[in-house]
Amino acid sequence: MSLVALVVGVLGVWRITYLLSAEDGPGDLILRLRLFLGRSLAGKAIECFDCLSLWVAIPFALTLGPSWLDRLLWWPALSGGAMAIYRAVSRPAPDPVALYVEDPPVEARHVQLPERAEQSPHEHGSGGTSEGGRAAVDADAAVAVRIHR
Numbered sequence: 360m361s362l363v364a365l366v367v368g369v370l371g372v373w374r375i376t377y378l379l380s381a382e383d384g385p386g387d388l389i390l391r392l393r394l395f396l397g398r399s400l401a402g403k404a405i406e407c408f409d410c411l412s413l414w415v416a417i418p419f420a421l422t423l424g425p426s427w428l429d430r431l432l433w434w435p436a437l438s439g440g441a442m443a444i445y446r447a448v449s450r451p452a453p454d455p456v457a458l459y460v461e462d463p464p465v466e467a468r469h470v471q472l473p474e475r476a477e478q479s480p481h482e483h484g485s486g487g488t489s490e491g492g493r494a495a496v497d498a499d500a501a502v503a504v505r506i507h508r
Contacts, residue, residue, distance in 0.1 A: 368419045368433070369440030376412040376441055379405055412441040 383390040396402030404410045416438040423437075424430030 364423050365433075365436075365440075368423050368437050369444065372412055372416045372419050372437045373441035373444045376408060376415045377445065379415070380408045380411050408445050409438075409442055412438040412445075416441065 378384060379389060379392075384392075393402065393405055396405060404414065413435075416434050419437050420430045420434035424433045
């Protein structure tokens with residue numbers, strides 16, 4: 360097999376495989392074929408460039424190889440050459456867009472307790488201790504915390 364036959368064979372396998380796996384074809388004929396095949400085994404094989412190139416390389420290897428041993432060896436070589444060309448010319452996929460965006464931090468609303476004058480020992484029956492006044496302020500703070508949440 361000559362080098363020219365090898366290059367032409369690899370390019371032929373790449374072109375037909377690319378046509379079947381990625382293009383719509385004339386009059387959307389290839390697109391209709393892919394839609395007809397759907398999710399069947401043949402439909403899954405036609406979506407995969409590497410898988411399809413193995414199948415497309417068979418007739419090329421049978422035509423170009425002079426003996427059965429040569430045909431058997433040229434079959435994966437033609438497919439591998441088509442895969443190498445496909446990877447060399449295909450565009451890399453763009454980076455995926457982030458699905459999570461963090462909101463800017465929001466300042467917590469601060470609750471200011473009302474200022475109270477010191478209670479005199481005679482008000483509200485505190486009995487002259489300041490414990491009653493302190494307990495009322497603590498209760499107000501607890502209510503303010505519950506409201507804030």
